[in-house]
Amino acid sequence: MAEQQKIGQSMPGSEILIRSLMAEGVDTIFGYPGGAIMPVYDTLYDFQQQLRHILVRHEQGAVHAAQGYARVSGRPGVVFVTSGPGATNAITGIADAMMDSTPLVVISGQVGASLLGFDAFQETDVLGMTLPITKWSYQIRRPEDVAWAVARAFFIARTGRPGPVVLDFAKNAQIGLADFNYKPVNFIRSYVPTPDLSDEKIREAAAILNSAQRPMVVYGQGVILSHAEKELAGFLEKTGTPAATTLLGLSALDSSNPHYKGMVGMHGNIGPNIKTNECDVLLAVGMRFDDRVTGVVSTYARQARIIHIDIDRAELGKIIPVEVGIEADAREALALLTQMVNPARHDEWEASFDKCNADENELVSRHEVAPGAGNIRMGEVVDAVSRIGKSEAVVVTDVGQNQMISARYSTFRHSRSLLTSGGLGTMGFGLPAAIGAKVADPSRNVCVFCGDGGLQMTVQELGTIMQEKLGVKVVLLNNNWLGNVRQWQQLFFGSRYSFTRLQNPDFQALAASYGISHTRVEKRDELDQAVTRMLANPEEPFLLEVHVEEQDNVFPMIPPGKGVTDIMLNASNWYEYEPLAKK
Amino acid sequence: MPEQKENTLYTVTVYTENQVGILNQISIIFTRRNLNIWSLSVSSSAIEGVHKFTIACRTDHKTIEAVVRQIEKRIDVLKAFYYTDNEIIYQEVALYKVQTDTILESPDFEELVRRNNAQILEINRTYTVLQKTGHCDETRRLYDELAPYGVLQFVRSGRVAITKSTVERVSRFIEHQQKRAEKVKMLADDQMA
Numbered sequence: 161m162a163e164q165q166k167i168g169q170s171m172p173g174s175e176i177l178i179r180s181l182m183a184e185g186v187d188t189i190f191g192y193p194g195g196a197i198m199p200v201y202d203t204l205y206d207f208q209q210q211l212r213h214i215l216v217r218h219e220q221g222a223v224h225a226a227q228g229y230a231r232v233s234g235r236p237g238v239v240f241v242t243s244g245p246g247a248t249n250a251i252t253g254i255a256d257a258m259m260d261s262t263p264l265v266v267i268s269g270q271v272g273a274s275l276l277g278f279d280a281f282q283e284t285d286v287l288g289m290t291l292p293i294t295k296w297s298y299q300i301r302r303p304e305d306v307a308w309a310v311a312r313a314f315f316i317a318r319t320g321r322p323g324p325v326v327l328d329f330a331k332n333a334q335i336g337l338a339d340f341n342y343k344p345v346n347f348i349r350s351y352v353p354t355p356d357l358s359d360e361k362i363r364e365a366a367a368i369l370n371s372a373q374r375p376m377v378v379y380g381q382g383v384i385l386s387h388a389e390k391e392l393a394g395f396l397e398k399t400g401t402p403a404a405t406t407l408l409g410l411s412a413l414d415s416s417n418p419h420y421k422g423m424v425g426m427h428g429n430i431g432p433n434i435k436t437n438e439c440d441v442l443l444a445v446g447m448r449f450d451d452r453v454t455g456v457v458s459t460y461a462r463q464a465r466i467i468h469i470d471i472d473r474a475e476l477g478k479i480i481p482v483e484v485g486i487e488a489d490a491r492e493a494l495a496l497l498t499q500m501v502n503p504a505r506h507d508e509w510e511a512s513f514d515k516c517n518a519d520e521n522e523l524v525s526r527h528e529v530a531p532g533a534g535n536i537r538m539g540e541v542v543d544a545v546s547r548i549g550k551s552e553a554v555v556v557t558d559v560g561q562n563q564m565i566s567a568r569y570s571t572f573r574h575s576r577s578l579l580t581s582g583g584l585g586t587m588g589f590g591l592p593a594a595i596g597a598k599v600a601d602p603s604r605n606v607c608v609f610c611g612d613g614g615l616q617m618t619v620q621e622l623g624t625i626m627q628e629k630l631g632v633k634v635v636l637l638n639n640n641w642l643g644n645v646r647q648w649q650q651l652f653f654g655s656r657y658s659f660t661r662l663q664n665p666d667f668q669a670l671a672a673s674y675g676i677s678h679t680r681v682e683k684r685d686e687l688d689q690a691v692t693r694m695l696a697n698p699e700e701p702f703l704l705e706v707h708v709e710e711q712d713n714v715f716p717m718i719p720p721g722k723g724v725t726d727i728m729l730n731a732s733n734w735y736e737y738e739p740l741a742k743k
Numbered sequence: 744m745p746e747q748k749e750n751t752l753y754t755v756t757v758y759t760e761n762q763v764g765i766l767n768q769i770s771i772i773f774t775r776r777n778l779n780i781w782s783l784s785v786s787s788s789a790i791e792g793v794h795k796f797t798i799a800c801r802t803d804h805k806t807i808e809a810v811v812r813q814i815e816k817r818i819d820v821l822k823a824f825y826y827t828d829n830e831i832i833y834q835e836v837a838l839y840k841v842q843t844d845t846i847l848e849s850p851d852f853e854e855l856v857r858r859n860n861a862q863i864l865e866i867n868r869t870y871t872v873l874q875k876t877g878h879c880d881e882t883r884r885l886y887d888e889l890a891p892y893g894v895l896q897f898v899r900s901g902r903v904a905i906t907k908s909t910v911e912r913v914s915r916f917i918e919h920q921q922k923r924a925e926k927v928k929m930l931a932d933d934q935m936a
Binding site for chain 1: 764775808818821924928931
């Protein structure tokens with residue numbers, strides 16, 4: 161490592177930061193300069209060969225881009241922002257990363273240590289503001305602490321349950337000199353990133369699974385974060401267990417895996433939602449029983465013996481009481497569990513998922529993906545991208561109807577291929593996250609599905625795409641509404657459309673002004689050709705605007721306050737089914 | 744106020760590294776859930792460099808368990824535990840300031856001090872300061888008894904607590920972590936070689 165040769169040399173804190181980042185293997189930074197971070201940017205000027213800096217248009221964009229980068233690459237995303245408004249603008253992204261366990265190291269400039277507490281220009285209490293939304297926050301006040309803090313930040317961000325770390329970097333510590341003393345951190349006394357796997361707990365879980373007649377797996381992003389995709393598929397194959405994903409677990413299993421039965425949750429698939437309340441054993445892996453997954457908790461899987469594997473002990477029993485809680489890395493746990501369980505098949509039980517999903521296709525999906533007549537529907541567009549792109553693209557979503565439709569109708573062949581803001585539900589996430597995803601893997605097509613509302617929350621990042629020549633494919637599902645809120649207003653607020661109608665700019669002209677290739681589709685027979693054109697060259701930035709049905713709704717839907725078996729098929733009909741006889 | 748099925752006074756003990764902002768990190772976990780911290784005391788522990796927080800809080804069992812796990816999740820927290828009163832030996836200290844002339848005139852004051860096992864810390868022409876250690880109800884009782892004399896100031900500390908358990912769980916955790924550190928170091932050295 162080149163950085164090793166610099167050990168012991170005296171240099172300013174800003175250079176210690178840059179060299180420590182390089183020692184951590186960082187090659188990309190997303191950021192925005194400003195007063196209190198200028199010494200760092202001045203140093204960065206000399207390191208442009210080694211470090212790629214992506215200049216965004218707003219700090220929120222920098223953080224979401226770093227999230228996209230982290231989710232695709234599996235390595236922490238790095239962000240530079242200045243003090244005060246720079247840091248506060250980053251807050252939304254940091255909170256998003258905390259909810260969705262995304263490893264980030266955010267370095268915010270701060271006024272000099274001697275000015276702290278005096279309401280100096282662009283001073284804010286970054287530590288105080290970020291403590292509740294970070295895995296760790298630390299203020300660097302002396303150049304001597306820079307290397308230590310950086311090494312510690314990366315260790316914390318990427319290990320255990322990943323998450324964002326903020327280093328608030330006082331200006332005097334950026335300028336002041338110290339010896340470069342970087343040393344990687346791989347141990348913190350008060351922190352146990354990966355708990356020791358308990359053989360006994362795995363044995364207990366195996367015994368329960370071996371006795372199961374109707375087992376079911378629900379997995380989440382933990383499978384992706386721990387690289388347990390193969391172990392999960394292996395477990396399902398050996399035990400003949402049907403599995404369903406959470407929103408963030410999407411793409412961990414190949415969509416064509418015979419045991420994959422779709423997504424759970426509010427807009428998930430009927431099969432896994434209904435079967436949650438019919439299974440006898442529920443194995444939850446790397447997921448946290450979010451309320452969008454469980455619906456009303458009091459009726460969730462009451463009949464089932466529940467086994468929960470999660471690396472974060474605070475998640476075990478937090479929402480759903482579990483019979484066996486296994487505090488472990490999902491990969492280690494699944495590998496051992498697969499060894500200990502008996503081979504089994506549950507063909508009839510698996511087929512009962514398929515039956516429900518076939519009903520869903522007949523009653524809902526078919527009409528969404530191939531309506532044949534009428535205005536273009538969102539599902540058709542998502543389906544066209546998966547179909548024409550052969551499920552190879554990284555799919556990024558914004559938040560709202562576009563997100564749910566993307567999740568429902570995209571198909572995947574590779575893990576880390578669906579990026580979305582799950583926990584925080586941050587509108588404006590999509591475009592900058594797609595930028596980060598593209599930077600992390602330029603060889604793949606990166607398609608971001610946005611609504612007209614969400615796109616405009618971070619639309620200035622089109623400038624970043626232009627300047628960095630990033631081949632991001634923006635698919636704008638334009639319905640001139642804040643569609644998801646409009647849907648709720650229609651269903652639950654007596655169609656009182658309070659401030660959800662949008663008057664929009666000419667998105668074609670907007671793309672053109674950024675020099676981004678663009679096209680608009682208003683007719684169904686133009687869609688496939690436009691998608692083919694968009695995907696032809698992964699290096700070309702492109703905005704595809706599709707005028708979709710204005711008052712479309714996302715179904716099926718488990719409405720708020722209802723349980724997982726209370727499924728609306730449309731505004732007036734509920735899913736009716738014959739419950740499996742109790743065994 | 745959130746409706747609570749069960750309402751028990753729990754004593755939470757938190758062992759942490761000495762880092763700026765720890766108190767804030769811990770207190771916001773209570774704030775998020777709208778839990779009132781009934782008392783709080785912070786001090787060093789028997790282990791060098793390790794700080795101990797003792798927090799008393801009324802809530803139900805499910806909540807306190809979740810809170811303790813969320814506290815323990817913080818990077819600089821070594822361990823966190825919760826106890827009910829029968830699992831710990833605990834104590835509080837209270838100070839009382841009363842007017843000297845009123846107690847000098849009272850024939851019962853000496854008996855009152857003896858009966859309550861209180862100590863006099865300071866006495867001058869104007870005021871007298873008493874101290875009493877004990878449980879909350881005991882220090883409260885003394886306050887009530889002093890009330891007729893006119894209490895000028897009253898203060899009670901947060902509770903401090905020691906477990907009745909024969910095992911020191913934090914020490915065990917730290918030992919375990921030391922072994923882990925050695926293992927991690929060996930692995931790192933192997934990788935370098």
